[in-house]
Amino acid sequence: MSGAAAIGIDAGSTTFKAVAIDGGGRVLARFLEPSDPRIGEQAVRALDALSTKTGKTALPVGATGYGRKRLGAAREITEITCHARGAFFGTGQPGVLVDIGGQDTKVIRLGERGEVLDFAMNDKCAAGTGRFLEVILERLRVPLEEVAAYMERAAGSVPVTSTCTVFAESEVVSLVARGEPVEGIVKGLHMALALRVSSLVGTVPAGVRFLMSGGVALNPGMVAALSQTLPGPLAVAPDPQFTGALGAALSVLA
Helix, strand or coil, rough: CCCCCEEEEEEEECCCEEEEECCCCEEEEEEEEECCHHHEEEHHHHHHHHHHHHCCCCCCCCECCCHHCCCCCCCCCCHHHHHHHEEEEEHHHEEEEECCCCCCCEEEEEEECEEEEEEEEEEHHHHHHHHHHHHHHHHHCCCCHHHHHHHHCCCCCCCCCCHHHHHHHHHHCCCCCCCCCCCHHHHHHHHHHHHHHHHHCCCCCCCCCEECCCHHHHCCCHHHHHHCCCCCCCCCCHHHHHHHHHHHCCCCCC
């Protein structure tokens, strides 16, 4: 494989993503692992793997995510910039980007050229992030790949009212003990998170399109819940887990 021109790394709180792209932005190779506390060593593994797949070495590297400052010579780029650039590259459309990560949730308004017009962020509590779902689904022993099926079987949504992950976990245990159906609780969890995310959006003009990126976009149950709570149509970004890494790579080409 030839033509690699840049590498982008998204060192997230739960997953480490990296891509190699050619001069036109086409993704040639990917790297994905759970985040390692030894981020520098993980970055070396990622670069070695991408070099092996592309046959290219010493490419410019852009880095984003919470671990971007620990990646040596890589150019550091903010998550807002990278997710906006990666999402717009994949769709070419303005609108509102929703990125639900493990550590925070970002809502980014994109202009006609993909520029960031405004953004809001929840980074103070896990209840508005993917970690909220991860913790409680694990407690319920519901695998991520079965979430959509659980929600489809739910006769209704069992409200989960706690706004703290720790308290929500206790609330869910109490709901199960009370005999509430797990399917309804799973649906209630997703609706609770969707409502928190939608509250970050604020007022938007009629007809605005929404786009979702991040690993949580691979959860069809979350996509369905957000589709019900957002004030406009929602689509999933191409290859959503790698949106930030793609944006980082594109940034060093710009």
